[in-house]
Amino acid sequence: MFSVPLSSGSRSNSDRQLLLRQSLAKTRRQAVRGPAYMFNARSNSLSVTEERFLDAAEYGNIPVVRKMLEELPELNVNCVDYMGQNALQLAVANEHLEVTELLLKKDNLARIGDALLLAISKGYIRIVEAILSHRAFADTRRLTASPSQAEMHDDFFAYDEDGTRFSHDVTPIILASHCHEYEIVHILLGKGARIERPHDYFCKCNTCTYHQRHDSFSHSRSRINAYKGLASPAYLSLSSEDPVLTALELSNELAVLANIEKEFKNDYKKLSMQCKDFVVGLLDLCRNTEEVEAILNGDVDSTQSPEEPGRPSLIRLKLAIKYELKKFVAHPNCQQQLLSIWYENLSGLRQQTTAIKFLVVLGVAVGLPVLAMVYWIAPCSKLGKIMRGPFLKFVAHAASFTIFLGLLVMNAADRFDGTKLLPNMTTHDHPGQLFRMKTTPFTWMEILIISWVIGQLSRCTA
Ligand SMILES: [Zn+2]
Structure with a gap:
């Protein structure tokens, strides 16, 4: 008769985190209101019926919960236990889907948002679906607004009277992305929830200025939380039309941010790395050339x-x-x-030995003038197409440049001969010549060099 937890994976980690958050909330309460509050204010005056009701919700006793909800109309469904948790939170925390469904039928149920965040953080997909089908979520703004935006109006996302147990800027979809819950991210995306991209770090708009002045720490944290969600593989692959491009651009953006927001450098670097690993992971999964x-x-x-x-x-x-x-x-x-x-x-060349590849390179280098003429006349011929391939293109460019350098060296070779004149000798080509001026027609080598340069120029201008 007791409902059985749907999954029993290792969730000790998330449980521990939730406990730590509760302790933190207590510490904050103490800091704000003084230690006396801890013992006086929470005077837990549960009636016996309420205690039984909370126990039944916690342990998944479906018949008792159903009976009490049906037969006791005056029962306060929002009563809380010594830890400040109501029946819905207890049922969700212990993964009792049927009890959750029974409770969700009640009209004045509080803290549905917190129960949703709790179910997401624990990865209880069926419970998330049940809570999302509640009429409170008919208004889609509930899903797109973060607790900090929503808590102005009601205690929808509140964990207890002090607010949420999660960070105030964490929306359901951000939390699902953080927890890498693909199915929940998919469900939330289907309901129109999106993670809003944080504004530029130097943004001076009213919202950013306000948050910066109000609480600069939580402003920075909210930026990191949003980026953490955006960089999550679950969100990248489900929300983006082109995950590779999105991940590449995001990784670059995060790397830039790591250098701007120095205090969170490691966080941003880690997220940038996560995006890069995501793209490499996609490449890893490819099964054929097409992919x-x-x-x-x-x-x-x-x-x-x-x-x-x-x-x-x-x-x-x-x-x-x-x-x-x-x-x-x-x-x-x-x-x-x-x-x-x-x-x-x-x-075919790829499988050949280095010696054969070397011979091909040599052949292309020697036959370059002929090959170039052939390509010029018939670029679409078979030889032209082969010449257009990257490998031969590279060989042809390299050979052409090497020949040019060879021509330059050969042309300058006569300078290395040295002068034949003796120290006290002068030479005059013409007896009346004052300056040493001599013009000769171009040698064939110079003509070749000039034509190479003209060829390069016309290639650049074309
Ligand atoms: Zn802004």
């Missing part, structure tokens, strides 16, 4: 490179290089894809 390409190239509209149609644009990869995401660039799946693009149209 790797999708990650490296981004959305379908811009998968083609604007400069070279037919070749992937690798926008995401370029972004990863810009944001110094070394793990992503050096990832085997990414490198494999890059290698296959590198040997485009020359796939």
Whole structure:
């Protein structure tokens, strides 16, 4: 007859955290109202019926709870135990779905928001669903507003008379993201809840100025909490159309923030790292070329490179290089894809030995003038297409530059011969010549150098 807890995973960690938060709330209460309050104010005057009711809720005694709710209309469903918890909070904390459902049918039930946050923090999906179907959540602002915004009006998110047990800026979806509860994040997103991006650190709008003056610590914490939610894999993968791009940009934003908000440097760095690990994790999961390409190239509209149609644009990869995401660039799946693009149209060469590759390089270097002419005349021929591949392009550029340097050195070689004149000798080409001026026609080497430079110039202007 007793309801059985739905899951029994290790949640000692979250329990301990909740206990610590309760102690903190007590300490704060004591600091605010003085120690005498602890013993006087909480004069717990529960009637026997109320005590029985709370016990039944805590231990999941469904028949007793149902009977008491039906037969005792004067029963105060919001009565609290010695720890200040009401029946709903006790039932949720002990994962009693049926009792929670019975209690939610009552009209004047308080602290539904706190029960929701509690269920989220413990990962009780069925209970979260039950609470969310309560009519209090028909107003979607309940889900989008944080307790600090909502508590002005009622004790919806309150844990006890002193407010919430979670941070005041934590909305249900932020909490679900922190706890990596994919299913709950999904449910909340479906109900229109979103995590609002914090304003710029230097923002001077009225809200930011107010929060900064009112409580700068909680302002900073609220920013971190929001970013923690945004950077959570659960939120990234479920809320974003393009999780890779969002994660890359967020990791960069967080890295910048780490340098601005020095006091929270480690937190921001950790979150930035988390975003990067998320992207690398996605690359890890790829099963075929198509999936790797999708990650490296981004959305379908811009998968083609604007400069070279037919070749992937690798926008995401370029972004990863810009944001110094070394793990992503050096990832085997990414490198494999890059290698296959590198040997485009020359796939056979990839498997050849270094000696053969060297011979190909040498051949291209020697035959470069001929190859260049062929490409110029028929760029779309088979040879032209091979020449357009990144590998041969690189070899051709390197060879062309090396030849240019060789020409320069050879042209300057006569300077190394030294002079044939003896120390006390002067030479005159013409007897009446005053200055040492001599013009000769261009040598063939100079003509080649000039034509190379003109070629480079026309390439730059084209
Ligand atoms: Zn602002």
